[in-house]
Amino acid sequence: MIGVLLLNACDQGRQEDRSPEPTAQTEAPAPEEAEVEVEAEDALAEEETPPPPPEVDTPEEAVDTSARVAILGYHRFSESAKISKRHLPTTIHVEKFRAQMQALKDNEIPVIPMSDFLAWRRGEKHLPPFSVIITIDDGYRSIYEQAFPVLKEFEFPFTLYLYTNYLEGGGKTMTHAEVLEMVAAGAEIGSHSVSHQDMRNRGRRSAEKHAAFLKEETAGSRRILKERLGVEPATFAYPYGAYDDEAMEAVKDAGYEAAFTIRGQKVDWETALFEAGRYIVHGGIDQPFDLAVSSKIPSGAVGATNLLKETITDEATGEEKPLIQVSPAYGSVVKDRRPEMRVDLSGIEGLDPDSLSMEISGVGSVEAVFDPETKVYAYRTQQRLRMPEYWVQVSFKRSGKRQQETVRWKFQLDLVGLYLDLAKAELSTQRADESNEDEDLVAQPSSQESE
Numbered sequence: 080m081i082g083v084l085l086l087n088a089c090d091q092g093r094q095e096d097r098s099p100e101p102t103a104q105t106e107a108p109a110p111e112e113a114e115v116e117v118e119a120e121d122a123l124a125e126e127e128t129p130p131p132p133p134e135v136d137t138p139e140e141a142v143d144t145s146a147r148v149a150i151l152g153y154h155r156f157s158e159s160a161k162i163s164k165r166h167l168p169t170t171i172h173v174e175k176f177r178a179q180m181q182a183l184k185d186n187e188i189p190v191i192p193m194s195d196f197l198a199w200r201r202g203e204k205h206l207p208p209f210s211v212i213i214t215i216d217d218g219y220r221s222i223y224e225q226a227f228p229v230l231k232e233f234e235f236p237f238t239l240y241l242y243t244n245y246l247e248g249g250g251k252t253m254t255h256a257e258v259l260e261m262v263a264a265g266a267e268i269g270s271h272s273v274s275h276q277d278m279r280n281r282g283r284r285s286a287e288k289h290a291a292f293l294k295e296e297t298a299g300s301r302r303i304l305k306e307r308l309g310v311e312p313a314t315f316a317y318p319y320g321a322y323d324d325e326a327m328e329a330v331k332d333a334g335y336e337a338a339f340t341i342r343g344q345k346v347d348w349e350t351a352l353f354e355a356g357r358y359i360v361h362g363g364i365d366q367p368f369d370l371a372v373s374s375k376i377p378s379g380a381v382g383a384t385n386l387l388k389e390t391i392t393d394e395a396t397g398e399e400k401p402l403i404q405v406s407p408a409y410g411s412v413v414k415d416r417r418p419e420m421r422v423d424l425s426g427i428e429g430l431d432p433d434s435l436s437m438e439i440s441g442v443g444s445v446e447a448v449f450d451p452e453t454k455v456y457a458y459r460t461q462q463r464l465r466m467p468e469y470w471v472q473v474s475f476k477r478s479g480k481r482q483q484e485t486v487r488w489k490f491q492l493d494l495v496g497l498y499l500d501l502a503k504a505e506l507s508t509q510r511a512d513e514s515n516e517d518e519d520l521v522a523q524p525s526s527q528e529s530e
């Protein structure tokens with residue numbers, strides 16, 4: 080029995096790879112591009128039209144429907160020095176997982192529980208403009224042994240998608256006690272079916288038998304999880320991300336509030352709740368995680384050393400000072416909508432100026448200019464910045480070294496302060512215009528009419 084269960088568990092990662100559902104890395108770029116455009120349009124709209132009047136018939140304050148959420152999907156974790164071909168693609172080294180969690184923390188990306196997302200969609204709770212949800216599928220013991228300690232350390236909430244045939248199955252499966260320990264620490268439970276089969280696959284079942292099968296996989300797993308763990312799962316994750324209309328109806332009928340696929344797309348106010356996307360994180364490929372958080376963290380930045388944290392001793396004063404100084408300062412709030420992005424690289428020995436490049440979030444690669452005398456590398460944006468937050472990343476090499484090094488920082492734009500200033504300025508111009516008009520009218524009442 081155990082052998083069979085293990086075989087199932089091992090197979091499923093490979094099947095997930097063969098799954099006809101598009102995975103994050105094949106599917107994601109198109110929606111990602113679309114999102115960038117939408118963001119820009121949103122910012123424009125915000126700037127040029129006054130905010131809509133509050134809804135009259137809503138008793139409570141309406142939630143911000145522009146929030147977006149990236150849902151990460153993990154499977155297995157390993158401490159092996161090297162993740163080999165022996166491992167499934169969905170196995171991630173625990174240190175890489177830790178680096179991803181660290182990146183979420185360092186970049187102040189809120190990690191929210193699934194229940195907050197559901198409450199938001201019901202209009203009951205606010206969400207930050209961008210947040211992340213962590214989900215982990217199947218129920219491998221490495222979740223308890225390796226991921227759980229990291230998640231506890233960061234105090235990040237997470238949701239486990241369990242399939243009941245695998246739970247408490249011995250071998251590499253988790254026990255009820257282990258799951259309950261995580262539930263006590265705040266983990267939420269979702270259903271991942273009873274038997275982890277492709278729910279579109281009818282086999283030789285009659286229509287009636289297939290409907291009964293779907294009912295057992297959805298309502299049955301919900302009942303079993305309630306019986307065994309005392310918690311009623313609110314959401315469902317399709318095995319292999321695979322579903323059809325009938326499977327979706329079965330999930331709805333079983334009383335779930337939402338169901339998740341493995342399509343790498345962010346979820347928002349408009350997302351169809353029974354086919355919501357998740358970014359499945361693979362151990363060997365950084366792209367799905369990078370895409371999920373691309374609006375906040377530059378690609379390739381997770382786990383890389385950021386030179387901004389390094390210091391050197393000032394030769395004149397003997398005091399410790401930052402190796403690199405940047406402007407706008409890290410985390411600062413600026414009003415200038417065309418700020419100069421500059422980095423002083425005079426502390427970098429053997430800098431190869433030809434290797435320099437600069438990238439700005441939402442803008443892309445830019446033609447920054449290097450001053451060989453001051454060793455300052457700088458760029459002023461051509462268009463005015465519109466988003467509330469930006470990151471800048473500067474990469475370079477030292478002569479004779481192959482390794483690329485990076486400096487990256489973020490800053491915020493004080494859009495609200497800016498709008499207030501603009502409004503004040505406009506108001507005073509209006510007043511000036513009005514008084515000028517009065518004067519004109521008094522002085523030359525007829526000449527204006529004749530023109």
Ligand SMILES: [Zn+2]
Binds near residue numbers: 091216217271318
């Ligand atoms: Zn699965």
